[in-house]
Amino acid sequence: MTTLTVALSGDCMATRGALITSDPAAERLRGLLRGADFAFTNLEVVPSDGRGHPVHNAAGGGGLIADAGVLDEITEAGFSVLGCANNHALDMGVDGVLGTLDLLDARRIAYAGIGTDLPAARRPRYVDRPGGGLALIACSSTFLPGQEAAAPSPELPGRPGLNPLRHGATLAVTGAQMEVLREIDARTGLRARRAEARTLLGIDPALPSPERLTLYGARFQVAEEPGLTTVCDRTDLDEIARWVAEARGRADVVLVSVHSHEPGPTPEEPGEFLRAFAHRMVDEGADAVVGHGPHFLRGIELYRGRPIFYSLGNIVSQIELADRVPAEDYANIGAAPGTVAPGRYFAELSGHGSRLFAPHRRYWRSLVPVLTFDDGTLVGVRLHPVGLGFGEPVHRRGRPRLAGPAEAEEILADVARLAEPYGTTVKAGDAGSGELLLDGG
Template sequence: MAVFSAQPPVSLYLVPDRHSPVPSRTCDRRNPYRVKSKLLLFAVAAGLACAPAIDGADDHFTLIVTGDSIVTFPLSSSNDPAFLEIVDIVRGADMAIINLETVLRDGEGYAQRDGGGAWLFASGSMAKDLRWLGVDMVSHANNHTYDYGPEAIFSTHANLGRAGIAIAGSGKDLPAARAPAFANTSKRVGFVAMASTFNEFGAASPPVHGIAGRPGLNPLRVTKRYSLSEDSASRLQAIAETEKLPFFRSDNGDISLATMHFYVADGQRVRYVPDKSDWEGNLEQIRIAADNADYVVVSIHAHQKKTEPGPPKFLVDLAHAAIDAGADVFFTHGSHYLLGIEIYRGRPIFYGLGNFFYQPHGVKNQPWEFHQKYGTDPEQDYPRPRNDRFANPAYWFGVLPVITFEGAEPTQIRLIPLNLRQGSLEEMKGRPVRARGTAAIQIGQLLQQLSQPFGTTVEETSNGELLVRISEQPQ
């Protein structure tokens, strides 16, 4: 029977006031499985490899969040100095959170009718490798969460739980998937993760009338609406009436034709309208996290794009609302590209960090549904359909932010430019190393350009890194 490793109730943790000293780690970060024996029972009960203990806490705290992470090759066996430099940076932070864009399974589950592109998975042993890397928490709300159904979600939770990694964004039902995850190092961090891009049947549902809820991810459903001029809207209505097509126009001008949605405006624009229930439900969980943690991180997996550069308006509105509700850091993944950085009320918003790991080529076999979807040969070794975006060098770069807090306030963001080595082979390809030379300069220039509309200044430092001084940015 599959085991579901749910987040323990808050009562299992020592819950301090948001700005008071909190439990600190009592085991070696580089050997997270060595726990003091008298705390072992607590660690097992709470699902933590590193049990907390009452201790005074330093006001200095560093936090890492990452871009998209499709990691499929073993990590801990690496002897690559360039990659190990990145490992040291991740381990050196007080807390590290990644977006895990795959499931961890060893045969559990079945390929679902539709996947998130390719059907992605890594071995359950990857959980220990992520812990070796220094990962404390993962987001598991994305378009690959449900590739292999509920059983693979359960196996992912079980594997991560045994490795001492907290997981947010998926669960046995909607309340579990939407609830914040918590982790303790020198501070207590709460994490809420959601997705606006996913297969509809992958969204978790709540229990009702004694009927169990459906396992899945924490959704923020959005409706895509296209703009039409008033003249085009009138002509569309006339066609619908002539052809007896299902047409509806609301008092506020919103238009629906069958499954397509429009609104009246000049110019060609796309607007995304979030589901009100999902919006409010996620903000409520952010408030709960803020009441029970020193810092709160929120992430969303979103593929939604605009016709003009920059993030779509609903993501900007969501980031602001999340910070208003108590979030200290907001980051978006899913675009696989760099987007801008905004400082809102003194809190950083990362609209796109690029890729951190990109290794779908490590999944050598794809299910029947993949070949039906893309018209490929089942006998090929990882038969990826042609897609020009994978040839784009921008897809193989990213940044790794190290956010420094002094007390309750974030003060600066150190940004390490990343190169995922597009031309390398097998496990070296898609694994991050520090970008240097021309690549680092181009990443810095691009990030500055993308952040400028938000008034954010990204400085280049003498060692090839980038820096955002939060107190000096428009608030």
């Protein structure tokens, strides 16, 4: 019998060194990661050797750029497989993502989710160990227009970028509410401004039918009850699913990584499209779906006996230690480049620790699940709570270690609460870890 273990984690925003400190709990985490056959994380920082140019208004708030040496720090910490599709992947533009590809390839680090064109960004990355192989497919639903990779045409090369999972939102409104929206459309002059489009297209693009309206960039649909739902772009969904099905026949373990900030009915719930996406990936052969993006933990679902982690939060967070700040980011705090140092910029941005991530305990807590497969069959999921040093000084927090007994108990209780709506059972174990009961889904 061949056994494979896969350690999973969320967003890795490393900008400095020594990600694993001398703390014995941090050393134990390193041992956990290095002891797994594969240790996955989401690389949410641009490792830069100077190639590329900063992109204005990076989705998610400002640029996240670090020295290329952070890749060595990440692998030294024990991570061996990287997802690279996320809203910071192109913070240094197209040239920057090409630079990332070169840096990863030169170090022979396994990665997926970005590429020189769309086919390359879509493709799985296969990683082999003596005990078996893993296929990784990575995508992102959160990105700026133009950051998604594009396919080549017969006349032109494709565009480098990330593997996109586009989605759309539809607002359900009553018939009476739709009439009000139509009146707003007419009386504000919006409808009149579409005269040229109606002439060229033969229809009003905002009014495809009496029951549907597109207004202010939002899509409205008449329904009995008001509400909101999100749906995957069909092309993206089918193309990513096709590669998962391909990988199923070529690897012992198939892992799908998806970066998604978009919330569902509450911030702790994923968007409806994300749950549909995860189910489709499992249907096509994924052994696990690992989500990240909102920077805190979301629920765990067992679907057809396969785990879906809707968000594993952060595994490393050194955003405030970055020392490569774009001029437009400085402008966000009213400072001209050269007048404020990076440390002062981040202090002002966070209100000196009073807003953004610093004051929120859940941002500094995470989870590392370790999946065990015997001959390709999932036989165990061990959950390891992780702390990132909430309340510590900015230069110390953000580096992971296995949580102590009290914090681990709190994290596992929170994980169990978040998993319960999906019918998934989390059981507290010994030594500050937990277990996902595989017969719960």
